[in-house]
Amino acid sequence: MKVNERELVLGILMEVTEKGQYSHIVLREVLEKYQYLDKKERAFITRVTEGTLEHMMELDYILDQFSKVKVKKMKPVVRNILRSAVYQLKYMDTVPDSAVCNEAVKLAVKKGFAGLKGFVNGVLRNTAVHLDQIPYPKDPVEELSVRYSIPMWILELWLKSYDNETVETMLKDFQKEKPLMIRLRLGQEDILRQTEGLRKELEAEGIELRKHPYLPYAFYLSGQDYLGRLDSFREGRFSVQDVSSMLVCEAAAPGPGDVVIDVCAAPGGKAVHMAEKLRGTGMVEARDLTARKVGLIQENIDRTGLSNIKAVQMDARQTDTASIGMADILIADLPCSGLGVLGKKTDLKYKITKESLDGLVRLQREILSTVKEYVRPGGTLIYSTCTINPSENMDNVHWFLEQNPEYTLGDIRKNLCEELRADVQERGCLQLLPGIHESDGFFLACLRRRA
Numbered sequence: 001m002k003v004n005e006r007e008l009v010l011g012i013l014m015e016v017t018e019k020g021q022y023s024h025i026v027l028r029e030v031l032e033k034y035q036y037l038d039k040k041e042r043a044f045i046t047r048v049t050e051g052t053l054e055h056m057m058e059l060d061y062i063l064d065q066f067s068k069v070k071v072k073k074m075k076p077v078v079r080n081i082l083r084s085a086v087y088q089l090k091y092m093d094t095v096p097d098s099a100v101c102n103e104a105v106k107l108a109v110k111k112g113f114a115g116l117k118g119f120v121n122g123v124l125r126n127t128a129v130h131l132d133q134i135p136y137p138k139d140p141v142e143e144l145s146v147r148y149s150i151p152m153w154i155l156e157l158w159l160k161s162y163d164n165e166t167v168e169t170m171l172k173d174f175q176k177e178k179p180l181m182i183r184l185r186l187g188q189e190d191i192l193r194q195t196e197g198l199r200k201e202l203e204a205e206g207i208e209l210r211k212h213p214y215l216p217y218a219f220y221l222s223g224q225d226y227l228g229r230l231d232s233f234r235e236g237r238f239s240v241q242d243v244s245s246m247l248v249c250e251a252a253a254p255g256p257g258d259v260v261i262d263v264c265a266a267p268g269g270k271a272v273h274m275a276e277k278l279r280g281t282g283m284v285e286a287r288d289l290t291a292r293k294v295g296l297i298q299e300n301i302d303r304t305g306l307s308n309i310k311a312v313q314m315d316a317r318q319t320d321t322a323s324i325g326m327a328d329i330l331i332a333d334l335p336c337s338g339l340g341v342l343g344k345k346t347d348l349k350y351k352i353t354k355e356s357l358d359g360l361v362r363l364q365r366e367i368l369s370t371v372k373e374y375v376r377p378g379g380t381l382i383y384s385t386c387t388i389n390p391s392e393n394m395d396n397v398h399w400f401l402e403q404n405p406e407y408t409l410g411d412i413r414k415n416l417c418e419e420l421r422a423d424v425q426e427r428g429c430l431q432l433l434p435g436i437h438e439s440d441g442f443f444l445a446c447l448r449r450r451a
Contacts (some may be wrong), residue, residue, distance in 0.1 A: 003034060005041055006107055007085065009048045011189035013080040016053060016347050021175050023053050023347040031226070039225045052080075052087045053346040054175060056288035057149035059083045062090070065134055066126045069119075077111050082123060097128040117358040144168065148175065153354045154339065161390060166436065170388070173435030174343035179222035181212065182238045183246055183269075185304065186276040191216050198232055198317045205230065213438060214417045215250070218243045234369045236304035241269040244340075244386070244442030247420075248331060251430070251446050252382050253410040258328040260284040263316040263371050266293035270331055276307035282328075284309040287316065309427050323374040329382065330375050334364045336392050340441020343434060361391050368400055372407070380410060384444040388433065393443040397429060400447065408447035 001148070012030055015021040027049055032044055036081045052059065062072040063082055071079055085104040090093045101124040108120045137143045141159070145152050148171040158167045184194055199209045202221070207230075212218035219238075227240070248270050254260065256275050262271040262284065271286035278284070286297045287310060297311040314320060316332075338348045339359055368383065375381050383400070385392050399409060409428030413421045420437070424430050428446040432439045 002111075002185060003041070004107070005044050006048070006103055007110070008034070009084055010080055010111075012045075012049045014085060017056075017080060018076050018180060018353070022345065023049065026344055032228075033073060035228075036110055037196060042225060047092070048084050048087060050346050051091055052084045054343075055087055055091070055149050056083060056350070057151075059086045059090075061146050061148075062131070063132055066130070067123045068120075075113065075116075077303050078108060078113055078116055078120065081107055082120065085124050086127055087122070090131060095308060098100075100130065101125055115386070117232055126442070139190065140164070144171065148172075150342075151351060157354075157389065162433075166433070169435040170433055170441070175342070178343065179210070180224060180240060181242050181412070182219050182221045182240050183215075183241045183273060184217040184219065185236060185360055186217060186273075186279075187306055194237075195219070201232055212243050213245055213419060214243050218246055218277075226272060230400055236302065236394060237305070237437075239269060241273065241298070242329050242440045243445075244437075244439040245269055245333075246260070246273060247416065247430070247432075247439075247442075248333065248382055248384050248444055249277055251444055252329045252331070252380055252437040254329055256281045258282045260331065261323060261327045261374055262286045262331040262333070262336055263314075263367065263374075264288060264332065264383045265311075266296045268297035268311070270333060271297065271309060272304055272306065274329070275306045276304075279310055280308055281296050282308055285312055286310070287312045287314040289313070289315055317363075317370055317436050319370055319373065325374070325376045327374045327376060327379055329380045330371055331384070332368060332371055332384050333382075333384045333386075334367055335359060335366070336387040337389055339387040339389055340432070340434065340443075341386045342441075344440070347378070357389065357391060361396065364392060364396055365399065368396070369403070372400075372404060372449075375449045377449055377450050380443060381407070381447040381448060381449065384442065386440060386442050388431070388441040388443075392423070393431060393445075394429060397445045397447070407447045407451050408450060410446040412446045413442075414435065 008030055012026050015026045016023045034320055063071050063086060081104050085100050088100045089097055100141055103122050104124055105117045107445060109117055137146055141155055150171060159289045177378050210211040210220040212220060232238060254274060258278060260280055261276050265271045265286035266288040268286050271284050275284045283299055291313060294313045301311060337357055338345060339354050342349050409426055411427040413424050430444050432442040434441050
């Protein structure tokens with residue numbers, strides 16, 4: 001039985017927009033369930049799903065220009081059929097307009113809305129004809145909001161810290177299609193020889209490897225369909241990780257035999273990276289709150305076969321007396337608003353609210369106040385988030401240093417590549433911006449406990 005790709009897309013959109021599920025999780029589950037589909041079909045499902053969610057505010061704005069029934073008043077199934085169809089009309093030249101309209105009508109009928117097939121057809125054909133004549137808002141901030149599908153409050157937050165050009169650069173970068181970023185395993189083998197071996201193997205499977213400028217073991221991987229099919233991935237020879245996350249371990253600069261505690265570790269990328277950098281010495285304890293998250297960490301440990309790392313279920317808000325003064329390095333990559341990874345988690349910008357930021361800051365401070373005790377005198381606490389929000393980043397660092405005079409900022413400049421040294425703030429903090437830097441939006445701070 002042939003799978004209807006657009007029907008699968010609709011199902012994902014319904015889960016995300018009506019049931020509050022996270023798009024990257026639902027999409028991954030669907031692609032795993034239908035991994036027998038060919039590369040082209042899977043690529044279509046991924047692109048239309050992610051594109052519709054990424055551009056959703058703009059798509060709704062466009063639909064409101066051509067429909068007497070406003071988007072908010074439409075039946076949820078019809079609303080999502082129209083959204084994904086308008087995305088195809090506007091952003092996918094390879095799909096003929098007539099095919100987009102016809103398939104949308106067929107899907108509406110199949111889902112029990114035969115009475116609305118004339119409405120669906122009329123709205124889409126009218127949109128297709130006049131798509132290039134749509135007037136966008138005259139207010140510059142409102143126009144950015146519609147054109148890049150970003151809530152006004154997020155724009156206003158960023159415009160307090162960055163100029164219009166920088167903000168628009170970030171918005172453009174979020175909407176760019178990017179290759180997967182991977183980290184080569186740091187084993188005994190020379191990185192250059194390791195890279196060449198992996199490159200030849202991947203090229204034989206139609207996959208391209210391209211070096212990232214910041215780190216010798218960071219690469220872009222493109223042309224892949226399903227990582228689980230690659231022997232090199234299953235054997236743990238590389239891990240999926242953004243370079244911003246890799247920089248946490250670079251800033252921490254672990255030494256042989258170090259004890260490392262990662263308090264919010266899932267899915268385990270930084271913890272595994274740290275264990276690799278220790279070259280079989282020391283011990284990394286990768287902790288997280290739930291059994292599901294600890295299971296994700298354990299999957300990564302099992303895949304890499306490392307022996308100097310273990311996964312433990314623990315609440316970072318509760319003091320673990322056995323850990324007090326034990327860590328040479330403590331990694332606190334804490335729950336945050338995720339405003340730096342909107343290009344990967346396309347629906348996050350619609351879920352996070354201005355009001356929820358205060359709660360996140362309180363949680364971050366609660367965890368930092370607990371885990372600071374685990375760092376031995378002379379040890380290092382790395383605080384990081386994947387957000388672009390001063391209250392979760394520099395403001396938290398300044399608060400922490402005021403509250404804890406036994407800590408000071410450590411100088412990370414010597415541990416970073418030359419391209420990033422000039423961007424380090426106050427010697428020990430780095431805010432990465434998408435489009436400005438070749439990375440996600442990310443913040444890290446190196447806090448040293450006085451000896």
